[in-house]
Each structure stands twice: as structure tokens, then as C-alpha cells.
Amino acid sequence: MSEEAKQIFVQESEELLQEMEDALLMMEEDPDDTEHLNSVFRAMHTIKGSGGIFGFNFIVSFTHPLESELDRARSGERPVDQELIALLLKCKDHTAALVEFAAQSTDAPLPLELQKAGDHLLDQLNASGQSPAATSMLSETESQVETLFKEQADADSLWLISLDFKPDTFRNGFDPLSFIRYLNNLGEVVKVITIYQLDETGEEMDPESCYLSFRIAFNSAASKTEVYDVFEFVQEDCQIRILPPQSKQSEYLDLLDNVPDGSCQPLGELLLSIGALTQTELEQALLTQNNSEPEAERKQLGKILVEQQSVDKSTVKEALHKQEKIKEKVSKEARSIRVDAQKLGQLINLVGELVISSASIQTQIRSLGLTSLNDAASGMEMLVEEIRDTALQLRMVQIGDTFSRFKRVVRDVSKELGKEIELVISGGDSELDKSVVEKINDPLTHLVRNSLDHGIEPPEERLAAGKPAKGTLTLNAYHDSGHIVLEVADDGAGLDVEKIQAKAEAIGLVTPDQVLSQRELLQLIFEPGLSTKKEASNLSGRGVGMDVVKRNIESLRGAIELESERGKGTRVTIRLPLTLAIIDGFLVGIEKESYIIPLSMVQECVEFGAEQLQHQGNYVNFRGEVMPFIHLRHFFGLPPAGPEQRESLVIVRFGRTRAALVVDSLLGEQQTVIKPLGAVFQNLPGISGATVLGSGDIALILSVQELIERAEQYAEQINPAVASTHKPTLYQH
Numbered sequence: 001m002s003e004e005a006k007q008i009f010v011q012e013s014e015e016l017l018q019e020m021e022d023a024l025l026m027m028e029e030d031p032d033d034t035e036h037l038n039s040v041f042r043a044m045h046t047i048k049g050s051g052g053i054f055g056f057n058f059i060v061s062f063t064h065p066l067e068s069e070l071d072r073a074r075s076g077e078r079p080v081d082q083e084l085i086a087l088l089l090k091c092k093d094h095t096a097a098l099v100e101f102a103a104q105s106t107d108a109p110l111p112l113e114l115q116k117a118g119d120h121l122l123d124q125l126n127a128s129g130q131s132p133a134a135t136s137m138l139s140e141t142e143s144q145v146e147t148l149f150k151e152q153a154d155a156d157s158l159w160l161i162s163l164d165f166k167p168d169t170f171r172n173g174f175d176p177l178s179f180i181r182y183l184n185n186l187g188e189v190v191k192v193i194t195i196y197q198l199d200e201t202g203e204e205m206d207p208e209s210c211y212l213s214f215r216i217a218f219n220s221a222a223s224k225t226e227v228y229d230v231f232e233f234v235q236e237d238c239q240i241r242i243l244p245p246q247s248k249q250s251e252y253l254d255l256l257d258n259v260p261d262g263s264c265q266p267l268g269e270l271l272l273s274i275g276a277l278t279q280t281e282l283e284q285a286l287l288t289q290n291n292s293e294p295e296a297e298r299k300q301l302g303k304i305l306v307e308q309q310s311v312d313k314s315t316v317k318e319a320l321h322k323q324e325k326i327k328e329k330v331s332k333e334a335r336s337i338r339v340d341a342q343k344l345g346q347l348i349n350l351v352g353e354l355v356i357s358s359a360s361i362q363t364q365i366r367s368l369g370l371t372s373l374n375d376a377a378s379g380m381e382m383l384v385e386e387i388r389d390t391a392l393q394l395r396m397v398q399i400g401d402t403f404s405r406f407k408r409v410v411r412d413v414s415k416e417l418g419k420e421i422e423l424v425i426s427g428g429d430s431e432l433d434k435s436v437v438e439k440i441n442d443p444l445t446h447l448v449r450n451s452l453d454h455g456i457e458p459p460e461e462r463l464a465a466g467k468p469a470k471g472t473l474t475l476n477a478y479h480d481s482g483h484i485v486l487e488v489a490d491d492g493a494g495l496d497v498e499k500i501q502a503k504a505e506a507i508g509l510v511t512p513d514q515v516l517s518q519r520e521l522l523q524l525i526f527e528p529g530l531s532t533k534k535e536a537s538n539l540s541g542r543g544v545g546m547d548v549v550k551r552n553i554e555s556l557r558g559a560i561e562l563e564s565e566r567g568k569g570t571r572v573t574i575r576l577p578l579t580l581a582i583i584d585g586f587l588v589g590i591e592k593e594s595y596i597i598p599l600s601m602v603q604e605c606v607e608f609g610a611e612q613l614q615h616q617g618n619y620v621n622f623r624g625e626v627m628p629f630i631h632l633r634h635f636f637g638l639p640p641a642g643p644e645q646r647e648s649l650v651i652v653r654f655g656r657t658r659a660a661l662v663v664d665s666l667l668g669e670q671q672t673v674i675k676p677l678g679a680v681f682q683n684l685p686g687i688s689g690a691t692v693l694g695s696g697d698i699a700l701i702l703s704v705q706e707l708i709e710r711a712e713q714y715a716e717q718i719n720p721a722v723a724s725t726h727k728p729t730l731y732q733h
Contacts, residue, residue: 009054010103016043017096018405024089025407031080038317040088041070047095056102058110059095062118066091069125074314089408091121158190159227161216162241164197169210169237176212182230187220228278235280241310244276267301270319271311281310341434344395348581351391352673355582358384359671359694385671392579397437399477399484400428406448410473413452420459420470421452427477432484433579439556440486440576443549447488447572448473450546455492455570465567467491481653482600483558484578489571495564497521522562526550556580557688559705561655575655585672585691587699588650589665590632594699596672596691597661601652601704608647608662618715620660622651628715629660630707635686652704659711661702674701686710 023039030036044067051059070088072078094117101114161183165176183189195213205211220227224244231240268286271277285304299307302316358381365373403425414421456462456471463469476487497518504510504524516524528547553560558576577583577598585596606622620629629649633641641647641664649660672691677684688703 005054006103009050009056010099012050013047013099014096016047017092017099019043020092021089021408022404024085024092025411027080027085028082028411031082031085034074037070037074037080038321041067041074042318042321044070044095047099051102054102056098058115059098059102062091062098062122063095065122066095066125071314087121087124091125094118094121158245159216159218159220160243160245161214161218161227162239162243163212163214163216163231164239165210165212165234166237166239167206167209167211169212169234170208172237174234174237176210176214179231179234180214180216183216183218183220183227186222186226186230187218190217190219192216223275225275225278228280241308242278267316267319267323268305270323271305271315276311276315276319277305278310281305281308284308285310339394348391348395351388352582354384355388355671355673356692356694360696361694363694388582388671392433392582395434395579396431397434398428399430399432399437399486400425402437402441402444403428403475403477406444406475409445409448410452413449417453418458419452419456421456422470422472424472424474425476426474430477430479430484431578432576433581435580436484436556436576436578439552440574443552443574444486444488446546446549448475451488451490451492451570455490455494457493461493479578480575480655482578482583482598483575485655486574486576487571488574489569491569494566494568494570495522495525495562496566497564500524522564525562526560557703559655573655581674583672583674585670585701586650587667587670587693588632588648588661588663589667590636590663591638594667594693594697595632595663596670596699596701597650597652598672598701598704599669601654602650603653603658604651605666606649606651608649618711620649622649622660625658627651627658627660628708628711629662630711630714631662633662633664635707635710652708654705654708657708657712659708661707661711670699672701 020040020043023036023043027033027036027040044063048060048063048067051057051063069078073080073084078084094114097114098110098118101110163176163179165174169176180189180192193215195215197211197213218227224242227242228240231238268277268282272279272282285301285308288304288308289299289301302320305311306313306316362377362381364370365377407423410421410423451473456473457465457467459469462471472491474487474489476489478485500521501510501516501524504521504527505512509524509527510516526546526549550560553574553576556576557580558574561573561575562570563573564570584599586599586602588595588597618628618630619626633639645664647662647664648666650663650666651658651660670691670693674689675691677687677690681687684700686703686707687700688706689701691699691701693699
């Protein structure tokens with residue numbers, strides 16, 4: 001098998017397993033919803049079939065008995081309860097492990113621990129699902145037929161044939177028993193139950209009329225059409241219903257699964273093509289449908305086929321699902337294609353170079369005074385912007401898929417800790433770059449586990465505190481000024497800042513005489529080795545991880561902020577750029593160098609020193625709002641500007657904090673292709689990257705978040721009195 005084919009199998013299996021997990025979690029809330037159970041069955045059935053096609057027999061040997069138990073649950077033979085759902089979740093995890101092994105193995109035998117784990121799960125599944133033998137497939141009200149199937153140990157392999165002869169059967173020269181005798185040529189008639197219709201009508205007997213009905217248990221390898229042909233000559237004098245055995249039903253499902261996806265057939269033709277339906281049964285159902293009046297109230301063909309007992313309900317459901325799947329695939333293929341992520345990254349890099357080349361052309365036109373080319377250059381610049389935005393949009397994905405994966409985490413952890421926790425997701429349709437999504441998953445997982453373990457209290461503690469027994473964990477996402485904001489919030493006990501300070505003093509992070517604000521105390525959580533939990537658990541509590549979370553987020557040019565109020569809860573806010581590739585920038589000049597400020601963070605530009613701007617120390621009163629400012633000349637170690645030098649203030653915002661940057665000149669907007677700094681320059685203060693200007697010069701990209709923090713620090717050192725009134729209240733409900 002080629003590596004490409006294997007990767008397709010692995011990718012499709014992972015998607016199906018995620019669908020299976022989502023459906024199982026929904027089943028916990030609503031066990032009676034059969035559609036979720038059908039989704040689980042379809043996922044496992046498809047993985048089994050694909051595993052067989054690609055030769056992964058260890059996947060087939062585990063999923064086949066699992067599929068059989070799911071089929072029993074669908075037919076009502078075993079109850080769908082919390083025990084079964086929990087067991088199926090474990091089976092899903094084991095199947096994922098088998099798929100992962102298939103992706104990595106090169107015809108190596110299955111490890112013994114995986115084999116034992118699978119056998120143990122199947123033993124549990126069989127032990128929890130013991131039930132009486134299968135009941136009648138035809139009618140729950142026919143107790144005689146139920147008895148017939150209870151008596152047969154191999155009921156799953158039997159056909160059920162129902163023959164209801166009309167009164168004129170004898171008069172037309174037919175012998176009902178002859179058909180039963182002829183059936184023995186195709187297989188074995190296991191048992192016949194005779195039903196006398198005269199007993200039901202209570203009318204006086206006519207010796208020439210036929211009052212017989214037969215229910216026949218029949219064992220045969222013949223097809224449904226071959227069995228139906230036995231009764232070809234008596235079709236007008238008998239109502240015939242033939243239901244295949246359960247083994248045949250599974251065969252039909254396999255055949256449905258193997259129907260080419262490019263073949264979109266009507267329901268009747270689809271069932272006819274796999275042998276689940278005979279031509280006569282289809283014609284009879286269509287006739288019933290066409291004779292229905294009025295036309296607007298005509299029943300769907302599938303319902304008619306089930307009502308006339310020509311096809312099992314589960315087979316019709318699968319056929320309808322196959323139809324829908326084919327339609328969706330055809331529609332999806334018509335509007336989308338799968339592209340390798342590496343090729344997409346290469347395209348975005350080329351678009352970045354195109355942006356630089358466009359800026360270079362604009363620079364040359366201005367320097368050479370070729371004003372006649374301005375219109376053409378402007379048109380090209382607009383097209384380049386559209387190409388840039390479209391290329392970046394190709395790599396955008398919704399954050400909702402990442403959020404949904406935490407449903408399982410919340411379920412498992414809450415059961416392990418004995419807590420009642422509800423997960424609330426909002427803003428799942430917010431989009432960001434796929435590369436950012438992949439890197440944010442681990443930090444989010446750690447924050448969610450911390451909320452479940454540290455934050456939300458056990459039910460008895462919540463009730464004692466006047467809270468509902470069930471805690472709430474909220475995941476939210478929204479866009480804000482060129483960033484995406486992710487929030488992880490809980491309504492738990494909140495953080496104890498006194499314990500945090502005591503622990504920080506104990507390990508030497510702070511000294512007892514230091515006076516720290518609420519925000520500074522909470523930020524200590526992100527220091528290595530700090531934890532206020534007395535006993536470590538397998539979820540959290542050793543003080544490792546939160547510093548890594550902060551470092552990972554900052555490596556994405558993002559920021560993390562912690563807010564907490566004792567007894568009310570904790571909220572962690574993560575602010576990330578939408579993309580790591582290309583941004584709109586605002587070009588400013590300091591001395592002879594140019595710097596880029598992300599345009600989404602720039603709010604306003606004004607002349608520094610104007611009468612309306614009154615500043616004290618390192619604070620400026622801008623239209624009634626006191627905010628810190630920082631001289632970029634001073635920050636970068638340049639000499640002060642001369643008295644004739646005019647300076648400007650650039651008001652910037654990051655999250656809920658604002659500050660002013662003092663620059664020499666404002667040079668306008670600039671499309672910016674972000675280039676990473678080399679290892680030597682990665683830790684430059686106030687710098688997050690670099691870009692190439694149209695002139696070929698290098699411009700550094702300013703880190704607004706870090707500059708705002710530095711501005712606040714400088715201002716506090718110079719004028720702490722003003723700083724105390726400037727600090728905002730962080731925690732808001």
C-alpha cells in the first residue's frame with residue numbers, strides 16, 4: 001500500500017472517530033436519540049470496511065464485533081445506557097490507537113498490550129450486553145413468530161417469510177403447501193407456523209375458500225430475488241413479505257457502503273441494486289405511492305417499503321444516509337479540493353514576496369517621478385492586496401472544532417474528580433490561521449484542565465457556598481482589532497492571592513516587604529514552580545505548565561491575561577494575531593530608521609507637545625484620559641531630539657490597555673510581510689519581527705504589547721501617585 005493511500009485512510013478514520021466521539025457525548029445527554037446511535041454505527045462500519053480494504057486485519061477484528069453490538073443496540077436488543085456509552089468511548093479511544101499504529105507500522109505485528117486491551121474491551125462489551133435471543137423482525141404484535149425466533153439459537157441467520165393467501169387461492173388451482181415444499185430446493189425450512197385467518201374474522205367457513213397464512217423460518221444462502229421467484233405464480237393470490245436474516249442485513253450495509261460515490265440513484269433503485277428489494281416489491285410500493293391522494297400528502301417511498309415490510313427500517317435508513325452522503329460529497333467536491341498544507345504555505349510565501357515587489361515598484365515610481373504610472377501602480381497594488389487577503393483566507397479555520405474536542409476532556413475529568421461540570425461554547429465560528437490553531441491546542445488543554453481541577457469545586461462545596469451543584473466552564477472566542485481573543489472562564493472558587501503571595505515568598509520570587517497589586521500577584525501564577533495546591537494530581541498541581549503556556553502564547557506574538565475574584569471564578573484571556581504571515585502595518589520613523597506598528601493596534605496619531613496634550617512625568621492627559629507614554633528614541637538608546645524636531649504621538653491599544661508612542665515622523669500605511677528574526681536577535685526588547693520595505697531596506701516590527709508594559713513600568717517609577725489612579729480594574733463579570 002502506498003504511503004499516500006495510508007495517509008488518506010488515517011485522516012478519514014480520525015475524522016470519523018471525532019464524529020463518533022461527538023455523537024456519544026450527545027447520547028449521554030439524550031440516550032433516546034437514535035440518530036446519534038446511527039452516526040456511531042456508521043463511523044465504526046466505515047472504519048471496519050476501510051481497514052479491511054487496506055489490509056489492517058487487527059482493526060477489522062476489533063471493530064467487527066463492536067459493530068455487531070452497535071447493531072443490536074440499534075435494533076433494541078440491548079439498552080443504550082450510561083454504561084454502554086462509557087464503554088463505547090473507551091472502544092473509540094482503542095480504535096484511535098489502532099489507527100495510529102497502522103499509520104506508523106510497516107507490516108509489524110500488533111503489540112501485545114494493544115491486543116490485550118482490545119480483547120478486554122470486547123469482553124466487557126459482551127458481558128454488559130447479554131440479552132435473550134432475537135425477537136421477530138416482522139411484527140412485535142405477532143407473538144407466535146416471536147416464539148419461533150426465541151426457540152432458534154441461530155435466529156440471526158434465518159429468513160422470515162410471511163405468506164397471507166387470499167380466499168380464491170384454492171379456486172385458482174394453487175396448493176399453498178407446494179410452495180413450502182419447493183422452498184427446500186433452495187435451503188432448509190426450519191419451522192412453519194400456521195395462522196388460520198378464519199379464527200380472526202369469526203365468519204362462517206366456506207370449504208372452497210382459503211383461510212391460511214404461514215410464517216416460515218427459512219435457512220438459505222439464496223438471494224432475496226431467488227426466494228421471491230418461488231412464489232412468482234401466486235403473487236396475485238397471496239400477500240408476500242420476505243425479510244432477510246440479520247447476517248444479510250449486514251451484507252446489505254456492506255454493499256451500500258461500497259456503492260460508488262459518483263452514483264446518485266433513487267432510493268428504490270439503490271435498494272434494488274444491492275438485492276435488498278425485488279422488482280415486484282418496488283413496483284408495488286410505487287403503485288401505492290402514486291395512488292395516494294392528494295399528491296401533497298403522498299408518503300415517502302422509504303416509509304411505504306417499511307410499512308409493507310419489504311425492507312428492514314435500518315436498511316432504508318442506511319440507504320437514505322448513503323444518498324445524502326453521495327449528494328454532500330458531490331456538492332463538496334464541486335466547491336472544494338484538498339490542498340497540501342506545505343503547498344499552501346509556499347503560496348503564501350510567494351504572495352509575501354509579491355507584496356514586497358509591489359512596494360518596491362511604488363517606491364521606484366515615486367523616486368523617479370513617473371507620475372503617469374501612478375494609476376497603473378495603484379491598480380496593481382489593489383489587486384495584490386486582494387490576492388494577499390484571499391491567500392490568507394485559504395488557511396483560515398474555525399476555532400469551534402478545537403473547542404468541541406474539549407467536550408470529552410470535560411466529561412472524563414469531571415467523572416474522575418466527582419464533579420458536575422457543564423461546558424458552554426460560544427464564538428466557535430471565529431476564524432484564525434491554521435498554523436496558530438495547531439500551536440494553541442496544548443496551552444488551551446492545560447488551561448481547561450486547570451479550571452476543572454483547581455477552579456470548579458465539588459458539588460457539596462458549591463452547595464455550601466450557595467452555588468448550584470453543577471459548575472460551568474465557558475470557552476469563548478471573538479475578533480478584536482486584528483486579533484482573536486480566546487477566553488477560558490469558570491465559576492469556581494477563584495484564586496487566593498494571599499496563598500499565591502505566601503508561596504511566592506516561600507520560594508523567593510518576591511520579598512515580604514514588596515507591595516504588589518492584584519494584577520501582579522495573579523501574574524505570579526505564570527512563574528515556574530509556583531502552585532498553591534497541597535497535593536499534586538495527575539491533572540495539575542506541581543506548578544509546571546503555566547509558565548510553558550505563557551511562553552508558547554508569547555511565541556505566537558500573543559498575550560495571556562489572568563483575572564480572578566475569590567468565590568466567583570477565574571477567567572484567562574488569550575489574545576492572538578489572526579495570522580503569522582502578512583499584516584497591514586503603519587510605518588513610523590525614528591532618527592534615520594523605519595519601524596512598523598501593526599495597523600490594527602493604531603488608534604490615532606497627533607502632534608506631541610500641542611496645547612491639548614498635558615503630560616506629567618511619563619503620563620499624558622489625552623482628551624481626559626491619563627495614559628503612559630514612551631519615547632522610542634530613549635527606548636532604543638538614541639540621543640534626545642533637538643528643539644526644532646517635531647514629534648508625534650501614536651496612540652496604540654492592546655486588549656484593554658492603551659499607551660502612546662513618541663516617534664519622529666509618520667510615514668503612512670505599509671503592507672507588511674513578517675519575517676522572523678534570526679536566533680541572535682530573537683530576544684530584542686520591543687521587537688517582534690522584521691520586514692523588507694519597497695526600497696530594499698529592513699524595517700523592524702514593534703511589539704506593541706511589550707512597549708505598553710515598558711511604558712507603564714517607566715511611568716510608575718517616575719510618578720507612582722498617578723500610576724495608582726491609572727490602574728484599571730481587571731476582573732469583570
